[in-house]
Amino acid sequence: MSRIKISPDEAEKLASEIAAVLSYASSLQEIARSAHVSGEKKTCMNVMREDVVETFDAQLILAQAPEREGDYFVVPKIVKHE
Amino acid sequence: MNPFSDIKTIREALRTKKISVQEVQQVYVDRFKKFDDKIGSALEIFSNPDVPQNSDGPLYGIPGLIKDNICQKGRIASCSSKILKNFVAPYDATAVERFKAAGAYSLGRANCDEFAMGSSTETSAYQLTRNPWDLERVPGGSSGGTAASVAAGLIPWSFGSETGGSVRQPAAFCGVVGLKVTYGLISRYGLIAYASSLDSIGICARTVYDTALVLSQVTGPDGKDSTALHDVKKIDYTAQLTGKIRPGMKIGIIENAFNAEGIDTGVRTVLDEGVKALEKLGAKIQFIKIPTMDHGAAVYFMISRAEAASNLSRFDGVRYGYRSNNGEDLVDLYENSRAEGFGHEVKRRIMIGNYVLSAGHADAYYKSAKIVQELMRQEFLDAFKEVDLLFMPTTPCPAFKFGAFKDNPLQMDLQDYFTAPINLAGLPAISVPCGFVDGMPIGMQLIGPHQSEELLLQTAHAYEQAHDWHTKYPEWLK
Numbered sequence: 001m002s003r004i005k006i007s008p009d010e011a012e013k014l015a016s017e018i019a020a021v022l023s024y025a026s027s028l029q030e031i032a033r034s035a036h037v038s039g040e041k042k043t044c045m046n047v048m049r050e051d052v053v054e055t056f057d058a059q060l061i062l063a064q065a066p067e068r069e070g071d072y073f074v075v076p077k078i079v080k081h082e
Numbered sequence: 083m084n085p086f087s088d089i090k091t092i093r094e095a096l097r098t099k100k101i102s103v104q105e106v107q108q109v110y111v112d113r114f115k116k117f118d119d120k121i122g123s124a125l126e127i128f129s130n131p132d133v134p135q136n137s138d139g140p141l142y143g144i145p146g147l148i149k150d151n152i153c154q155k156g157r158i159a160s161c162s163s164k165i166l167k168n169f170v171a172p173y174d175a176t177a178v179e180r181f182k183a184a185g186a187y188s189l190g191r192a193n194c195d196e197f198a199m200g201s202s203t204e205t206s207a208y209q210l211t212r213n214p215w216d217l218e219r220v221p222g223g224s225s226g227g228t229a230a231s232v233a234a235g236l237i238p239w240s241f242g243s244e245t246g247g248s249v250r251q252p253a254a255f256c257g258v259v260g261l262k263v264t265y266g267l268i269s270r271y272g273l274i275a276y277a278s279s280l281d282s283i284g285i286c287a288r289t290v291y292d293t294a295l296v297l298s299q300v301t302g303p304d305g306k307d308s309t310a311l312h313d314v315k316k317i318d319y320t321a322q323l324t325g326k327i328r329p330g331m332k333i334g335i336i337e338n339a340f341n342a343e344g345i346d347t348g349v350r351t352v353l354d355e356g357v358k359a360l361e362k363l364g365a366k367i368q369f370i371k372i373p374t375m376d377h378g379a380a381v382y383f384m385i386s387r388a389e390a391a392s393n394l395s396r397f398d399g400v401r402y403g404y405r406s407n408n409g410e411d412l413v414d415l416y417e418n419s420r421a422e423g424f425g426h427e428v429k430r431r432i433m434i435g436n437y438v439l440s441a442g443h444a445d446a447y448y449k450s451a452k453i454v455q456e457l458m459r460q461e462f463l464d465a466f467k468e469v470d471l472l473f474m475p476t477t478p479c480p481a482f483k484f485g486a487f488k489d490n491p492l493q494m495d496l497q498d499y500f501t502a503p504i505n506l507a508g509l510p511a512i513s514v515p516c517g518f519v520d521g522m523p524i525g526m527q528l529i530g531p532h533q534s535e536e537l538l539l540q541t542a543h544a545y546e547q548a549h550d551w552h553t554k555y556p557e558w559l560k
Contacts, residue, residue, distance in 0.1 A: 002391065004421050017430055022447070028377060028450040031374070031450070032450035046308075049308075061402075065401055065402065076414070
């Protein structure tokens, strides 16, 4: 889900660290269940504005690409051959 | 020129032409050369900083150091991560644009925890930053380079960023002033996101006055950040700094935080003195309870990790940043680039975030955290019906030694107990030096209602002026 490859060693370490955090946070459910919070925060509002066109130099952005061909980003093949 | 001068003094020397802008620049460039190989606060000192030629701006000629997760046009913004090692910011953050317009300039990039995730700057992919007061100790984090550079007299002010205390905690550990503003007071445009609903740019400086001076130039609405407060007027935050606190001021000590288990006894003594000093200045002191604060760190872990998982999904090795050469297809590219580009702490937080947002777990973790966050916010707002400001420690202990929490990352995370609730409630807070324990500086924290920065700075300034903590610096850095 996180799109991060991990080794078995790393997985073991992460599992115990993550379990510790989740267990620390497990009390929240109980508190939330008995809480009476009245809906959404009233202080939130949408801030709207007209769109303004601003141009970036596309080359500046493309220059950061790890691999490119002309004005396109290059990635490895997406479909695996069987 | 004394490198530990405050901005006010440097500005006066510049105005009366006792010193030139170039000379000021040279003083600090030389300081970095001389001392920063020991401290490690900067990832880069620019060989060609954008020093303004002429300006009548209020910060004309005053250099700052900018945390590595804030975009400076044409400069690398790596977030102290390998995955953004060569990423060059294509634009200035709005706050950067604003201090430049005021005549200030950036001398370089400050080291920090990777993607601002950490409390000791140890998770930086590049280097350790050491506490100028004791090189065996951490500077705090995540804005460790920010606070250490100011404390060491390498720079007069520095930008950091806050998500759960990342400016206040290192400021306290290094003995400088650290300000976290009301959520939205400073635009987040160009601040590389960690947890967007909590993130804000913060300021470190040697004095409260200097902090106010910089703040006055960088606030205001921003069409590029819809969460920036849209009704903010430009305020001169130095105007209220009279050395006196507002008559009739009531300060509430957060009782459960003040008496929290695990507060170092030395820290407690120093803070007791701080309370007495505020009383002497005329403040009425009373005790207040914010009971849900005890769950603040847990709430913070859930919400910040959830938002981080979402924000950091953009780093995929396709359009910019690190790309792995291993693997055959696109999924390999994503998974390997992220595996090789991110450090352990960042991976841990992304995974926690995805877990607490996943179907079947979101109700128990993320949604529960959002409800408790709202309860906590309400408790703070209720407290401000009774008192003008709140008071508690910034940290439970002085700066700790490197590796102190190596085997127990949860204990490291709990550094956030005194600071993260403030981000969760969107409130402004300031950490001000208030004494020393075993030669290490301690900070006290004042917290105000939303957009109370003027009152907060006024009170902190009055306290500061009644003491001489802000004039102290480590002897070896003379």
